Amino acid sequence: MKARKIIVKILDNIFNNRAYSNIELNKYLNSEEIDSKDRALITEVVYGTIKYKSTIDTILSNYVKDIALIDVAVINILRSAIYQMRFLDRVPDYAVVNDSVNLSKEVSQNSSRFVNGVLRNYIRNEKKNYKEGFAKLESICFDYSFDKWMVKLFILQYGEELALEILKGLNYRPNITVRVNSNKSDYDEVFEKLEEEGYDVEEGSISPDAIKINKGSTIEKNPLFISGDITVQDESAMMVAPLFNFDSNDIVMDLCSAPGGKTTHIAELLQNEGEVLAFDVHEHKLKLIEEHKERLHLENIKTDIMDATKLNAKYINYATKVLIDVPCSGIGIIRKKPEIKWTKNARELRDLVQIQRNIMENAWEYLRVGGELIYSTCTLNKKENEENIDWFLDKHNDAVIEKVFIGNSKNIINNENGSVTILPNEYMDGFFIAKLKKR
Template sequence: MMNARKVVVDVLNEVFFKNSYSNISLNKALKNSNLASSDKALVTEIVYGTIKYKYTIDIILKKFIKVKFSKLDKIILNILRSSVYQIRYLDRIPDFAVVNEGVELAKKYSSLKSSKFVNGVLRNYIRNLDADFLSSRDKIKVIAFRYSFEPWMVNFFIKQYGIENIDKILSGLNSTPNVTVRVNLLRGSYDETFNKLQELGYDIEEGSICPEAIEIKRGSSIENNPLFLKGNFTVQDESAMLTVPCMEIENDMYVMDLCSAPGGKTTHISELSNNTGTVYAFDIHKNKLKLIEQNAERLGITNIKCDVMNASEYNEKFKGKADRILVDVPCSGLGIIKKKPEIKWNKSINDLKELCGLQEKILQNASKYLKKGGILLYSTCTLNKDENENNIKRFISSHNNFKIEDIFFGDVSNVNYDKYGVTILPNEHMDGFFMCKLRKLW
């Protein structure tokens, strides 16, 4: 168990002090470890949980630590953070066991003095579990402490979606995501894949909205699953699965995906076109195109052409060429916090403002590549209305040759319909997402 706790602390150090992505650091650490599957699952839970609840945990720790965090040994700080997470949010690990593990870890990787410090802080916390750590009645601070979000982000969501939606949004972003897969109908029917997954011992259920979605509630790692290796499905959040069907893909079309890596939506276009026509997959990073090519090969797709292109720079040779265009723009990612909880801590209000200009450029260029009568689908995985509805408002006001077409997924509790697009609020099944369908009139 000591090795498992050391992996936790190492990953937290990478995320909190080196600005690493949690999923990349965690996957690398687990791959290089010799941990059993059960220990890997525990490490994953503690890592994501500690990152998710960092704001609340730090407020608690400051009640028992008199020195500034910047003066603490990084290993010791993250031992304390991960220990408080386990004591406060996990039921199955006894408090005394958490303390003992933390003390031994500090002793082995720091010093005897540090281990005594860890012991004192954690035992003091256990004696005061029911204390009022916040000592404030400020509405924003109370919500921020409860859900562990920076107050500016809580205030941001309230201003954009109203106080009546704040609990739904923040609890959705804090939920633990299950793996969701999209069935590749080029390889077999939905029922065939569903039944085979059950035969392999997976606890699964149908998706909430998308007819190709299967949610995996429990089961072994997907990457070694024989159905995955044969290309029967792709791992993708259900919110993201909903974009491509809105594009009205038909056989033998010329389709462009301007920001395509890692290729989940690109391959979906190919599947819905029955592997006909041509799907042009562009990305600014050449190394990321390999991911698309590898996915396409696994899925049995042959109609994708990958190339490097900066979507924010206009390319005259594509003018008026495309029947359909997908513009899944780079965004602030506020809708996928449950998968990348470090977004809570590495984004600022200024970061959100800076992206809109880039997104507008990409949308402007895409509009010129589209044929008359063609469809442009704009999407993001954020909940920032400036990157979503307001970008569409600005575009439509200066492009009277485009009209917004309706998207309707039914009367679903977490789907909000607006004249400028559709917002999917995050919940335990789906990420936060936005999409808008635009038709070129002339």
């Protein structure tokens, strides 16, 4: 009962107050006395309910006159219950119904009767075909639980077959991946230590620095993490920094650096030499980078507040390398932040393109002749990716693209313009990388 109460609180904050799922989960799981079994249930049900919200709401609409009229204090009790009964088998249906009814009694007796009626009606119609009469697009939206506009976007840009693979990939439950700090530790030794400590681990799919953690206790509390031997980072993001051809005297600017995964990776690959300038518009995010810097024992990072969309004359022709992991729609990381399904819209995606282009223009001003620029995003929207690169190359005669190659995995697309798109799967987020050189 306590676990389900926490589940509903978290869902209320996410759906009603636009809170971030990862932050809300950490807040509750770190502050409550919760055993590992309940911790796993809370995490699974929260992420699953957010992920399948559209499908669940379609199901609920078969048992209520208007889902929009359901009390906000009750709707997430119903959503989380339907998720557990439809997508999980670890908890019996009667137990889910009983806990949901008791939870709704805290709202009102009428609410508890309503919840009981809806859920028991759902159980009685266990084999109901909720897609009856649906067109193909509606059916896809129901199966994968995505809004129509996003499904249409993927089909238009990638074709139906690949679009379905993307939708499937974005619904995978992600495991934790850690990057071994090559500046401090030996990969094999770290791997063995994690095994000795009871973690179920395996090598990364592509990155030589990646270790996948399939099962184990909270990695942030592990001595290897605390001492800076490892840091948490998705394997797709690990592919960015090694694409630079580093020199010990490099001056590297990371214009959109928070939370610092790529910044610290660059600093590690430079072996604490050169200079890494990490910028962000928010001071509290820079403090996070400083914390990572100290934990990873890195001395070549300097942080400062700067808006990447505004040109800073101080840094014109300053850097030998520039990284711009630009603000984007984030639809490549729905595995980890499923609320992106419901918080983004097509208009937002259009507005982001101009911001990204402003950052590209400024980054190019900061780069010296002969220098390298890497443009990356965690989105799969081609307008934010390949089309931005093509636009930039058409506008700048001194820019030449350097073909990026990171492997031959099934989820990697080598684009015609030399850039790379990483499709989401059970191990990696969706990602885009392009590399330019200033001639």
